[in-house]
Amino acid sequence: MTAVPANAADPFPVRPITLILPFPAGGVSDGQLRALAAAASKDLGQPIIIVNRPGNGGTLAPAAMARSSAPDGYTIALAVRTLLRLPHLSKVNYDPLHDFTYIIGLSGFSFGIVVRDDAPWKTLKDMLDDARARPGAIAYGATGRGSSGHVAMERLARAAGVRLNFVPYKGTAEVTNDLLGGHIGVYSDAGWGGVVESGRVRVLAIMGETRPKRWPQVPTLKELGYDIVVTSPIGLIGPRGMDPAVVARLHDALRKAMSDPAYVRAMDQNDQIPEYLGSEAYAQSAAREFAREKVLMQELGITLE
Known part of the structure; x- marks a missing residue:
């Protein structure tokens, strides 16, 4: 027909x-x-x-x-x-x-700087101090080169005077898997809410103008002294x-x-x-x-x- x-x-x-x-x-x-x-x-x-x-x-x-x-x-x-x-x-x-x-x-997207719950860094300052002592040793993941998560972390690294190791991924699910598997130390992307609820990770800072409604204890980068807002x-x-x-x-x-x-x-x-x-x-x-x-x-x- x-x-x-x-x-x-x-x-x-x-x-x-x-x-x-x-x-x-x-x-x-x-x-x-x-x-x-x-x-x-x-x-x-x-x-x-x-x-x-x-x-x-x-x-x-x-x-x-x-x-x-x-x-x-x-x-x-x-x-x-x-x-x-x-x-x-x-x-x-x-x-x-x-x-x-x-x-x-x-x-x-709501971007955060996320680490595993057993990571040695309790605060963003801890992580940046470690990065300053070990240039390029801390690897972070985000979705693709030139993505907002990538650019935001490079801005932060420059402002803090540290060097981080960027690992690009195709999507946030892959970044999450490698963070939980210990292949990277830091997740710099969106989509972290569900895994934070699981208790397996914690958020060191978020990149928005205000603290997230569900996680009011998490500071913004601006509150921590870095004039970086990612929307x-x-x-x-x-x-x-x-x-x-x-x-x-x-x-x-x-x-x-x-x-x-x-x-x-x-x-x-x-x-x-x-x-x-x-x-x-x-x-x-x-x-x-x-x-x-x-x-x-x-x-x-x-x-x-």
Whole structure:
């Protein structure tokens, strides 16, 4: 039987939507986005299928989508801050301000400096003092080169006058496994809430403006004397040139889904606060952050070439 194409007048969507997560399954964004997709699917009347395609700090899959996917709303992707930062660190095959359609801003990852419960360091000062005594001996992990966790720790190392050994990973699940296995000493990333609850690790500091609601005893880097605040906004994007009506339909369904109880629970588990941005505001924010990242990378002198 020959398939009959959907009539151009049919309302979007008329078939399943693919949502690309640029990290491995089991990471911090995986549970959240699956909950969001399930809730939005009810409103859209079509399933949103999650596809994990890790690589290059979360930039490989969105860049591939921009080059090869039709701007019809049936393929969208999660965007992370690294997408705006990487062009300032190395040659890339995408333009973050022109190759994407910004659909909706969702939240920001909550980053922490995490160690195993049996680590010798009880405070961040303990860890930095040890790093000062043993340059390059302490290894820390984060998701990809140029990621927010990587850049934040390099900023901290510079401010503290120490040298740390960075180990890149494809996703937070891998970082967690290697921390618990003793292959690295420090975890500098998001998604640490669940493992802290298990009692197997402790958080030396968090990188946000304020202490986390569930862990009020954990100080911020600013409280410890380091003027470093890491907010790594995430949102959903599509290829450039999407029909505004399709963007609006996706946006509205996803905005409604942000209040779904399962999604809210997934956010709370990782101490993330919703940071909603509409389509136009999200695009404007991306442009501002792209410019800020250029200045910051120049100041730090970080390059991946």
